[in-house]
Amino acid sequence: MQLQQLAYFVAVAEVRHFTQAAELLRVAQPSLSKQIRALESELNVSLFSRARGNITLTPAGEALLPLAKRILADVDTARLEVQELAGLKRGRVRLGATPSLCAGLLADVLRRFHDAYPGIQLIVEEGGSRDLVRELTRGSLDMALVILPLHGDPPLDTIPILRENLVVASPAGPEQGAPERSLPAAKAAQLPRRAYLRIEDLRNRPLVMFRPGYDLREATIGACRAAGFEPRFAVEGGEMDAVLRFVEVGLGVAVVPSMVLAGRPGLRGTPLALPDEEARRGRHGPGLLRTVALAHRKDVELTHAARAFQDTLQTFLVEAGLAGGLPAGVETLVHG
Known part of the structure; x- marks a missing residue:
């Protein structure tokens, strides 16, 4: 099983069309189809149903899709982690946050982090807490600001940061x-x-x-x-x-x-x-x-960039709490 095969499989699964997937990946359609067949042969299952030109996932394909997405996301994170070792001049932080935080104090935290680490790419996904937990477990986010308690006991570490x-x-x-x-x-x-x-x-x-x-x-x-x-x-x-x-x-x-x-x-x-x-x-x-916590997956170490963002966030909350600079009705749970 090769990473390229998983990438091709995910692309076809998302667009449900072999030719369109090949165009998105900028590869020849016969080459993409060959790699998908090789993956199916390796797993000894059919991943797609191709009846009457309609591409749908088989039960085996449905089971593989979230795992393949997580593997590819983790590989991408590992690649960026190696790049970040040169003094955090490069890298990426994928952060999820609830709308109330995006409209509130998060902007000031992002400003401070960007000033300190201008080479780090910031990607923010706004959504409800349950949506963010799902994206975290899939590997689509590095960390997220979510509401406690979490539902369904997801495999996440959480640090309460504010109330x-x-x-x-x-x-x-x-x-x-x-x-x-x-x-x-x-x-x-x-x-x-x-x-x-x-x-x-x-x-x-x-x-x-x-x-x-x-x-x-x-x-x-x-x-x-x-x-x-x-x-x-x-x-x-x-x-x-x-x-x-x-x-x-x-x-x-x-x-x-x-x-x-x-x-x-x-x-x-x-x-x-x-x-x-x-x-x-x-x-x-x-x-x-209600309590807001910073969450990340238990089975994946935070990247250098993500740890730097966590430190920036916690320092900001401590300083804002001491200076009375938090929004009305908000108190920090982080203490210096």
Whole structure:
């Protein structure tokens, strides 16, 4: 089994067409087909069903695809790791992060890292925590900022780095500086004005809901069901920016991290209180919080570039925490 054969197999599996795969790889189609046949002979299985010109994966092909992608990703990482040994002048960091972090403090961390290591390529993938965990285990990312706890016990090491408040986002009233056009929206999605809200306050209220793959979606739906009611969606399927805009115009309310409301005068955030039982246990005070962790695969050592990024991130959080420079509702769990 050769790496070239695995690369050809992955290309055909992704485009489901031998000629198109050959064009993408810039090789002759007969040569690509020959290597695929050699791989099938080596494994003694058929990887593709070619009935009536339709290319589909066989069960053996379905089983091989994620493994082949991981092998190729690890080989690419090894190649870059060797290149990085020359004083981190070359290399790559593939980082996953949730939308709230991408819209918040991550930009400052990336700026600091780029200034220190201008030759390192930065690739950022934005997505929900579950999506990022999946990409980490596939080898498509070096590390990711994800929400704890992780679901399904994936083979990842995690370092808790910060804790953030969850709030109910709703249209701001005029006394909070909201523009005039948002006043009808504020009435449509009006919430009780309290220091804290409970999940029960969302009963029968229209919610703006994230697409599947966002941990906030599962957390919100789970909390509503635990409180004895099924949430009602006004609209669902958005990314973070879309969800905030939908709330701003009055389609409904949404549960979001407090840091994403910075610089959005058309929105107000009301902290969510813990359920009574958890509040009595004294967990993190009265507000509902979530923990963000830096995660990477257990079976793969971090590259020199990835370790340098981890050090940059942790140093930034320590300094920002001491200087009071973290966004409202965010506290660092990293201590110098």
